Amino acid sequence: MVGSAILNNLKSKGYINFITKTHQELDLTNQQSVEHFFETEKPDYVFLAAAKVGGIVANNTYRGEFIYDNLMIQNNVIHQSYKHKVKKLMFLGSTCIYPKDCPQPMKEEYLLTGSLEYTNEPYAIAKIAGIKMCESYNLQYGTNFIAVQPTNLYGPNDNFDLEKSHVLPALLRKIHLGKALENNDWNTIKQDLNRLPIEGITGENYEDEILTKLSKYGVRHFDRSGEISSPLKQADGHFDRSGEIYRSESKNSKSNVQVEIWGSGKPMREFLWSEDMADACVYLMEHVDFIDIVNSQTLIANSQPPKANRQPPITNTHINLGTGKEISIKELAETIKIVVGFKGDFHFNTDKPDGTMRKLTDSTKLNNLGWQYRVELNDGIKMMFKWYLNNLR
8 A cells, every 4th residue: 555655746746767576586585585675676765664453453463474574664765765875765664653642743853762552562662663763873874764654644545454454444344244135135245255365265255154244244234133143053953054034033123233343433533545644755855854754853953942051962853744633533434334335333342552642753754844734534435435445446
């Protein structure tokens, strides 16, 4: 999502001569492969958007992979960019770098002032290391490496894997499948699963197998008694593979489908359209150098009362990318529900973790450097849903 958005923005501005590699072509965790790539291709400008990413489930489950893979990727690329005299590099991090109980909105200066949220601590530590690596190389070697920290992103080419995706694409897909289920629209369900199987289940599986897997991920059908349906099960305990029992129950005018959402729905989140993020990144690469950030911070520091008559250290030179607006997970789900046209209910599973309660970025530094976001969340969700439907075909 991030890399394709940046590439499309560059193309729209007339840039050519791109060097891109898929993961299969270049393993960024492999030091020798990355060194060979830089020796062979000799890039002038680098956008480091590659990372192992995911939502709260993936972050908390694959903790070792998240810290190892991300450290290896960024260490290799940043160091080889220095060795091969790259003119400018941009490292993309995440706002999860800030403390769990960070003052709101989160300013760049709040980095490393408190404990991190446990569920994504390995990923956050890796990203903090990347920020400090860019900053340290700039100070020691005179490189021009910029670190930006986008808030929660969404948009075309997002990850819709229900186990590993972030909250917005996961909710959109689950609510979309919920609507198809309440409308008894098996063509849409099977089309969706053929494009994005869930744990190996595709549209070619029996409908009871599909219902069982959807139920595991919180998209559930209830029978007339209000109990979760045993998918297509007859009185004798056998499944009706034709689906006639399920279909007859699904003709009720009132929805009998429920979508489960992890947590209380109370956490607040900020979302930035991926194409806005890309525009901000390209703008900063075109117009802002590391020395500009340092000079800007120095001017601000000099306007404050001096501390012990000494120059403040150069630190926290990263830049937040955000909108400055937040919405609760419950409100987000309700917004997606309206866009998709789902009529069912939500169940907020409070046995599951909420994560950090608020993560609102302060984008004053970015705004002062001359960039503002354009796409509001409601419009972005509509565009994302349209993109998702078009790419199911």
